[in-house]
Amino acid sequence: MVDARIQPLCSITDADAQAEGVQQIAGGWHVPEADLPQMPTAAGAFARLWSSLHRTDGECWCDNPDVVALTFTVTAENIDRMAASAANPQESARG
Numbered sequence: 001m002v003d004a005r006i007q008p009l010c011s012i013t014d015a016d017a018q019a020e021g022v023q024q025i026a027g028g029w030h031v032p033e034a035d036l037p038q039m040p041t042a043a044g045a046f047a048r049l050w051s052s053l054h055r056t057d058g059e060c061w062c063d064n065p066d067v068v069a070l071t072f073t074v075t076a077e078n079i080d081r082m083a084a085s086a087a088n089p090q091e092s093a094r095g
């Protein structure tokens with residue numbers, strides 16, 4: 001994890017929505033595996049998905065609740081090798 005922040009739900013950007021899995025298709029944006037109409041923006045498609053999943057007062061899109069936004073980086077490496085590299089950075093620099 002490289003970042004954690006609290007932000008209002010409705011402040012999601014198109015880039016954030018794409019990181020959440022929203023995809024562009026001919027004619028708009030949609031969430032794969034969700035039976036929802038296309039939207040003109042990625043953030044709009046995410047809003048539509050959120051609204052379909054969160055209907056409790058205080059959790060709805062229109063309530064704009066604060067959410068925890070986490071940012072991760074993906075490391076394509078064996079977990080044991082990563083642990084060894086972290087424990088001995090000089091050794092991992094030699095290859």
